[in-house]
Amino acid sequence: MKKLNIAFAGNPNSGKTTLFNALTGARQHVGNYPGVTVEKKHGICKYKDYELNIVDLPGTYSLTAYSVEELVTRDYIIDERPDVVVDVIDSSNVERNLYMAVQLMEMNVPLVLAFNMSDIARQNGIIFDLKQLSLLLGVPIVMTVGNKSKGLDELLESIVSVSSNPPANTSDRIHYGSEIEEELQNIQRTLDGEHDLVEKYGKRFLALKLVEDDKEILAQGHTDKILGAVKTSRQHLRTIFGDLPDIIIAERRYGFISGACQESVKSTTELRHDISDMIDAVLTHRTIGLPIFIVLMYLVFQMTFFFGQYPMGWLESFFGWSARMITEFWPGSADSALLSLIVDGVISGVGGVVVFLPNILLLFFAISILEDSGYMARAAFIMDHIMHKIGLHGKSFIPMLIGFGCSVPAIMATRILENKRNRFTTIMVIPLMSCGARLPIYILLTGAFFANNKGLVMAIIYFTGILLAVVCAKLLRGTIFKGKTTPFVMELPPYRVPTMRGVLIHMWQKGWMYLRKAGTIILGISIILWAAATYPKPDESSLAGLSHEEAQNVQLKHSIIGRVGVGIEKVIKPIGFDWKIGTALVGAFAAKEVFVSQMGIVYSLGADTEASSEALQKRLQVDYTPLQGFCVMLFCLISMPCVATVAMTRHETGSWMWALFQVVFLTVLAYIVTLVVYQSATFMHIGV
Amino acid sequence: MENIIVIVIVAVVAIAVVVSYICSLSGKIPTCPGCDCCKDRSCEKEVL
Numbered sequence: 001m002k003k004l005n006i007a008f009a010g011n012p013n014s015g016k017t018t019l020f021n022a023l024t025g026a027r028q029h030v031g032n033y034p035g036v037t038v039e040k041k042h043g044i045c046k047y048k049d050y051e052l053n054i055v056d057l058p059g060t061y062s063l064t065a066y067s068v069e070e071l072v073t074r075d076y077i078i079d080e081r082p083d084v085v086v087d088v089i090d091s092s093n094v095e096r097n098l099y100m101a102v103q104l105m106e107m108n109v110p111l112v113l114a115f116n117m118s119d120i121a122r123q124n125g126i127i128f129d130l131k132q133l134s135l136l137l138g139v140p141i142v143m144t145v146g147n148k149s150k151g152l153d154e155l156l157e158s159i160v161s162v163s164s165n166p167p168a169n170t171s172d173r174i175h176y177g178s179e180i181e182e183e184l185q186n187i188q189r190t191l192d193g194e195h196d197l198v199e200k201y202g203k204r205f206l207a208l209k210l211v212e213d214d215k216e217i218l219a220q221g222h223t224d225k226i227l228g229a230v231k232t233s234r235q236h237l238r239t240i241f242g243d244l245p246d247i248i249i250a251e252r253r254y255g256f257i258s259g260a261c262q263e264s265v266k267s268t269t270e271l272r273h274d275i276s277d278m279i280d281a282v283l284t285h286r287t288i289g290l291p292i293f294i295v296l297m298y299l300v301f302q303m304t305f306f307f308g309q310y311p312m313g314w315l316e317s318f319f320g321w322s323a324r325m326i327t328e329f330w331p332g333s334a335d336s337a338l339l340s341l342i343v344d345g346v347i348s349g350v351g352g353v354v355v356f357l358p359n360i361l362l363l364f365f366a367i368s369i370l371e372d373s374g375y376m377a378r379a380a381f382i383m384d385h386i387m388h389k390i391g392l393h394g395k396s397f398i399p400m401l402i403g404f405g406c407s408v409p410a411i412m413a414t415r416i417l418e419n420k421r422n423r424f425t426t427i428m429v430i431p432l433m434s435c436g437a438r439l440p441i442y443i444l445l446t447g448a449f450f451a452n453n454k455g456l457v458m459a460i461i462y463f464t465g466i467l468l469a470v471v472c473a474k475l476l477r478g479t480i481f482k483g484k485t486t487p488f489v490m491e492l493p494p495y496r497v498p499t500m501r502g503v504l505i506h507m508w509q510k511g512w513m514y515l516r517k518a519g520t521i522i523l524g525i526s527i528i529l530w531a532a533a534t535y536p537k538p539d540e541s542s543l544a545g546l547s548h549e550e551a552q553n554v555q556l557k558h559s560i561i562g563r564v565g566v567g568i569e570k571v572i573k574p575i576g577f578d579w580k581i582g583t584a585l586v587g588a589f590a591a592k593e594v595f596v597s598q599m600g601i602v603y604s605l606g607a608d609t610e611a612s613s614e615a616l617q618k619r620l621q622v623d624y625t626p627l628q629g630f631c632v633m634l635f636c637l638i639s640m641p642c643v644a645t646v647a648m649t650r651h652e653t654g655s656w657m658w659a660l661f662q663v664v665f666l667t668v669l670a671y672i673v674t675l676v677v678y679q680s681a682t683f684m685h686i687g688v
Numbered sequence: 689m690e691n692i693i694v695i696v697i698v699a700v701v702a703i704a705v706v707v708s709y710i711c712s713l714s715g716k717i718p719t720c721p722g723c724d725c726c727k728d729r730s731c732e733k734e735v736l
Contacts, residue, residue, distance in 0.1 A: 337694045524705040558728040590709070647713045 010088030349526025403433030627687030
C-alpha cells in the first residue's frame, strides 16, 4: 500500500475539520505543534491502494506569517513537503477564500481545491464554471459537502491523481504588474548564491516574500547585497505606488482572484461588498460597459483639444516669430537656399510637429490616469467578451492598449501571450490601434475640416481602428493562425487614486519620446524632404507671368518629390488623394508625424514664413473637401506602419516574411477601406 | 558657397537617416524607443 502525506489547509469556518473528520473518522491523533500551543490533528484514510496520512492544519486566512497559526501552516508545508495540499474553500465566500489558494499557488505546492459547503453556495445562487476556473488557476477543483459526506470520492481521486501527476508550475500564474515583476526579477538575480534557501522556498516565492517584507524570511541571514536590493526595490515601488509593496501585492492577488471569478463564478443574487466591486458592477457591465468606455475616450479627446489649444497657440507663435526673426536678420539675400532650408525645412517641418506636444502630453496624462486608477484593466476586461468571440483572449487587448501610445513597445508586450497564434495575430493588428504619432495628423485635419466635431471625428477614427483590428484578428484566426486558445486570468486590480507623480512620470516619458523623435529622425527627414521638394528648380522663364500660387505649384511639381507624387497620383486618385498628399504619405512611412511636416513644407515653400498650423489648415480647406480630409485620416490609420514597427515585427516574429505580410496586408486594407468610403460618400454627396 | 553648405548638410543628414534605418531594420541598433511603455523591459528579455 502506497503512503501519501496530505495537508488540509483553509480559512477558519470553511468546513475543513468537518471534511477532515468525514475522511478520517475515528482514526485521529491530537497533539501540539513543537514549541507552540497550536493544536495538531492528523488521521488516516484508506483509498484504493493508498494510505493517506492527513494533517488538519490550523485555519488561517493567509500565509503571511503575521500570526502563529499562519506561521505553523506555512512552515509545515515548506518543511514537511506534503505530497498534496488540499485547500478547503468555503464556496459561499469564494473570493476571500481563494486568497490563501493563491498564496499556496505561489509556493508551487501540489494543490487540490475542495470547494466545500457547495450546497450553501447553491442556495445562495452561486453558480461555478469549475472547468473554466480550474483551467485559469491551473489546479484541480472538486465540489464537496463535508457534513453530508458528498464529493469525498472525487476529492480522494483528485488527491491521488495530483500526487502522481502534479500540475505544472503555478508560482508564476499570478502577474503582479510590470513594476513589481521587474523588481522581483532584480531580487531573483541576487539570490543565485543562496542555494539552500532557494531550494527550500523557490526563487520566485523567496523574492516575493522579501519584497513583502516578510520578517520570518528576512531573518534567514541574507547577504548585504540581497538586503540592499530588497531595500532599493521596496523604496522604488513605494515611490511609484505611494503605498507599501506588501499592500500592492495583496491587491494584485485580489485582482487575480477577481478576474478569475468574473470569468467563472456567476451569482444570481447580489453578494458584492466592496467599493471596487460596486464600481465594477457598472463599468464592466455587459451592456453599458462598452458605451461607458466609448464616452470616456470621447471625453479624453475633447479634453485634449480644449486644453491643448492654448499652449499649442503659444508654440505656434514662437515658431512663427523664430521664422520671422531669422528671415529679418538674415545677412544674405532673401532667396538664400540656406535660409529656405532653415525656415521652410527645419522650422516648418520640426515646428509643425512640435506644436502638437501639448496635445500629446494631455492625451497621455488622461490615459495615465485611466491606467493607474485601474480602469484600463477594466477596458481590457470589457473587450474580453469580444476578444473571446474572435478567438483571442482579452489579454491581447493589453498590448493593443499600449499600441495607442506606440506600436513598437506594444509589439514587444505581446510576449505576455503564450500562444504563438494569438501572439502573431495580435502583432499583425496592433498598428491598427492609432498610435500617438498619428495624433498630429488627426488634429491638423479635424481642425481644418471638422472644427465643430473634432472630438467626435477623432473618436470615430480611433474606434474604426479598434473595430478593424477585431475584424482582421477574426479573419486571421480563422485562416492563417487557426487553432485553439489557452485560458488566462484577466487581472482586475482594485481601483486606486493615481499618484500625481506616477501620472506625470508616464506623461513625460511619452512627451520626451515625442520630442526626441522630433529632434532627430523628423529633423533629418524634414531636411531631406525639403531638399526633395526644392530641387531641381524649374527655369525662371517657365515661372514668368504666373501668380505666386501657380509658380509654387509649378516649382513643386518640378521637384523630386513632386515627380514622385505625380507618379503615384494615378493610383491614389480613386481614393481622393492628389500628388501633394501622395508625397506626404511617402514621407509618413519613415515616421507618421512626417505627414504633417511634409504638408507644412509643401505649403510654406515660397510662401510667407508663418509656421502656423492654422495657416496650413486654411490652405488645406481651399484645396480639399472634408471627405478627402477624413479619407486621409482613415488611410493614415490603417496603412503600412512606420519603419520602426516593421523592424520590431521582424524581430519579434523572427521572419521578414511576416513583416512584409503586415506591410502589404495593412496597405491593401487601407486602400480598400478608403476606396469604399470615398467612392460611396462621393456617390451619396456626403462631405464633398 | 551657401549652396555647397546646403548640399553638405542635406547629404550628411540623408546618409545618417538611411544608415540609421538600415541599422534599425537589420537589428543592429535597438528599435525600442525607450519610452518605457511596456514597463517590463521586455526588449531585454528572451522571447517566450
